[in-house]
Amino acid sequence: MGTAREEDASAGRGEGGESRQTARRTQILQGATAVFARLGYHGARMDDIVKESGLSKGTIYWYFTSKEEIAVELVHQLLRAEEESMELPREEGVTPEARLGAMAEDFTRSLREDPVRAPLALELLALGQRIPAIKTYFAGYHEKYLALLAELLGAASGRAPTEKRVRSAAVAVTAMVDGWALHEALNPEHAATGESLGEAVAVLIDGLRS
Incomplete structure (x- = not known):
């Protein structure tokens, strides 16, 4: 089984990969929106965004390298x-x-x-x-x-x-x-x-x- 990075990179090359990546980014941003609104930017951790989004930490870091x-x-x-x-x-x-x-x-x-x-x-x-x-x-x-x-x-x-x-x-x-x-x-x-x-x-x- 590949890593989250490998899976997303592969999905991006295949049919429907672009829509899947868009959906993943949206899922991450929705999770971050809820976390930032609830805890504030400085009170939020990447682990909070991981939990809220329902995705793995590897997937989060594939799309975004930092909270900033x-x-x-x-x-x-x-x-x-x-x-x-x-x-x-x-x-x-x-x-x-x-x-x-x-x-x-x-x-x-x-x-x-x-x-x-x-x-x-x-x-x-x-x-x-x-x-x-x-x-x-x-x-x-x-x-x-x-x-x-x-x-x-x-x-x-x-x-x-x-x-x-x-x-x-x-x-x-x-x-x-x-x-x-x-x-x-x-x-x-x-x-x-x-x-x-x-x-x-x-x-x-x-x-x-x-």
């Missing part, structure tokens, strides 16, 4: 999902306010549908201060997000606000997004109240118009 490498991949995964949300919706006739509202509601919904998403996002964001690769990815995404928000907020204002005022409003929205993740992580039961990030963004747009 897993964390970096989770950041990639998280930001890819956020970028998809940034693209919604782009149908003709959709107002800037509606796009901003849809993005905010999509974010709120994603946090409530996946209870570990908020604590995981906060954990990964904190790692950006210590892991250069994570800081780089978050910084690049942040600037792209700010540019889109400034564009939409400027259009939604219905006036001609200064570039500085629009930029400040965009920064405020990003702070609201991060704050909302913290709010959800600390108060998961408050979802029943019907509070949403979309309503908070609408209040900010009203202020920008005044």
